[in-house]
Amino acid sequence: MSVAANAGPADGGALERGGATSGLADVVETVLDKGVVIDAQVTVGVVGIPLVEINARVVVSSIETYLKFAEMTDRLDLSADAEGGLAGLVGEVTGAAREVTAGLGDTVGGATRQVGGTARELGRTTGDVVDDATGAVRDRPRRRER
Amino acid sequence: MADNGLFVYGIVPSDVEPTSDAEGVGDPPAEVTVVRRGDLAALVSEVGLGEPLGRPADLTAYQELLDGTAAVAPVLPVRFGTVVTGPDAVADLLDAHHDRFAEALDEYEGRLQYTLHGRFDEQALIRAVLADNPAAAELAGQVRGRPEQASREQRIRLGEIISQAVELRRETENRELVDALAGTSVANAVRPPSSELDSVHVAFLVDGDREDEFVDAAEEFARQRIGLMRLRLLGPLAPYDFVSAHQLAG
Numbered sequence: 263m264s265v266a267a268n269a270g271p272a273d274g275g276a277l278e279r280g281g282a283t284s285g286l287a288d289v290v291e292t293v294l295d296k297g298v299v300i301d302a303q304v305t306v307g308v309v310g311i312p313l314v315e316i317n318a319r320v321v322v323s324s325i326e327t328y329l330k331f332a333e334m335t336d337r338l339d340l341s342a343d344a345e346g347g348l349a350g351l352v353g354e355v356t357g358a359a360r361e362v363t364a365g366l367g368d369t370v371g372g373a374t375r376q377v378g379g380t381a382r383e384l385g386r387t388t389g390d391v392v393d394d395a396t397g398a399v400r401d402r403p404r405r406r407e408r
Numbered sequence: 409m410a411d412n413g414l415f416v417y418g419i420v421p422s423d424v425e426p427t428s429d430a431e432g433v434g435d436p437p438a439e440v441t442v443v444r445r446g447d448l449a450a451l452v453s454e455v456g457l458g459e460p461l462g463r464p465a466d467l468t469a470y471q472e473l474l475d476g477t478a479a480v481a482p483v484l485p486v487r488f489g490t491v492v493t494g495p496d497a498v499a500d501l502l503d504a505h506h507d508r509f510a511e512a513l514d515e516y517e518g519r520l521q522y523t524l525h526g527r528f529d530e531q532a533l534i535r536a537v538l539a540d541n542p543a544a545a546e547l548a549g550q551v552r553g554r555p556e557q558a559s560r561e562q563r564i565r566l567g568e569i570i571s572q573a574v575e576l577r578r579e580t581e582n583r584e585l586v587d588a589l590a591g592t593s594v595a596n597a598v599r600p601p602s603s604e605l606d607s608v609h610v611a612f613l614v615d616g617d618r619e620d621e622f623v624d625a626a627e628e629f630a631r632q633r634i635g636l637m638r639l640r641l642l643g644p645l646a647p648y649d650f651v652s653a654h655q656l657a658g
Contacts (some may be wrong), residue, residue: 279640328571334570
């Protein structure tokens with residue numbers, strides 16, 4: 263058994279595999295604010311950790327999020343057919359939405375703002391210290407023979 | 409020793425031995441050593457107290473060391489950034505909480521964490537939500553193509569409807585994921601979403617001898633949702649999301 267580090271779908275499956283090297287956002291989410299907290303008496307203190315200040319989570323109920331969702335409807339490609347397993351969910355786009363399809367191609371095409379920028383935002387914030395991130399593969403500790 | 413401390417990565421059984429090339433935090437990466445105390449030990453490395461930590465390379469080193477260790481032995485991750493004065497402090501720590509640590513290590517023997525993290529396809533999600541919400545579909549029709557300033561109120565109303573629908577959808581998907589994988593895992597922890605398009609985010613504790621069954625079940629869950637979401641499997645990992653019950657009061 264080894265640390266799985268292959269990103270992307272494995273064997274054409276639906277499930278993508280990621281490991282410790284799959285991205286800084288994953289690492290931050292996986293390890294920050296986790297783990298055993300040690301008593302103050304034996305701890306000399308936490309060394310300055312800039313990343314701890316970064317909140318990788320998005321506040322889900324906020325005006326900004328609402329506007330993002332509204333923007334997604336701008337980007338909705340109303341001409342695309344629903345695919346495969348989605349057919350049951352999607353049903354039909356209502357008449358109200360369909361009416362506005364005409365003439366909106368330019369607007370839709372021009373919507374370039376991306377959502378889900380967690381990884382990029384983190385990358386930027388920590389950009390000044392990323393240089394020496396080697397992504398080195400290293401051996402893990404092994405168990406001694408009993 | 410005044411200017412140095414010991415960075416503590418995790419608690420392990422005392423028969424764990426770091427390989428000579430295991431790299432820790434710091435620049436250049438510090439050598440990882442072990443401080444033993446009876447049947448318990450801690451994986452540590454020296455750090456200069458003036459040296460800032462928390463660079464991406466530090467976080468990656470921390471995770472790779474713990475995940476690599478978890479693959480061969482039980483390990484209790486210690487919160488990133490925990491630094492103690494030296495080996496004596498580590499020994500004190502292991503003594504003071506011996507029974508709890510030993511018990512937790514027994515619990516994680518042969519077990520690993522896998523995290524499933526899914527993201528809705530934006531188009532598929534919005535399509536489904538509008539199809540289920542005529543009011544939202546109508547609002548979408550009204551704001552489409554209009555500048556944000558001219559349609560801000562409607563956009564906020566529209567976004568709120570969608571946001572609530574997505575939250576419900578997320579709850580449902582998380583519940584179905586937990587149901588689908590409960591049979592092949594021993595514990596689970598639903599995690600908060602990390603983006604507004606998150607579909608599922610759950611950590612699972614899995615018995616080593618059932619990994620294949622677990623991964624197969626996860627693959628089946630993903631297969632049923634192709635087009636609606638992308639599902640990623642992270643792991644095997646150290647049990648980061650399952651040690652909170654062992655947190656020690658300061």
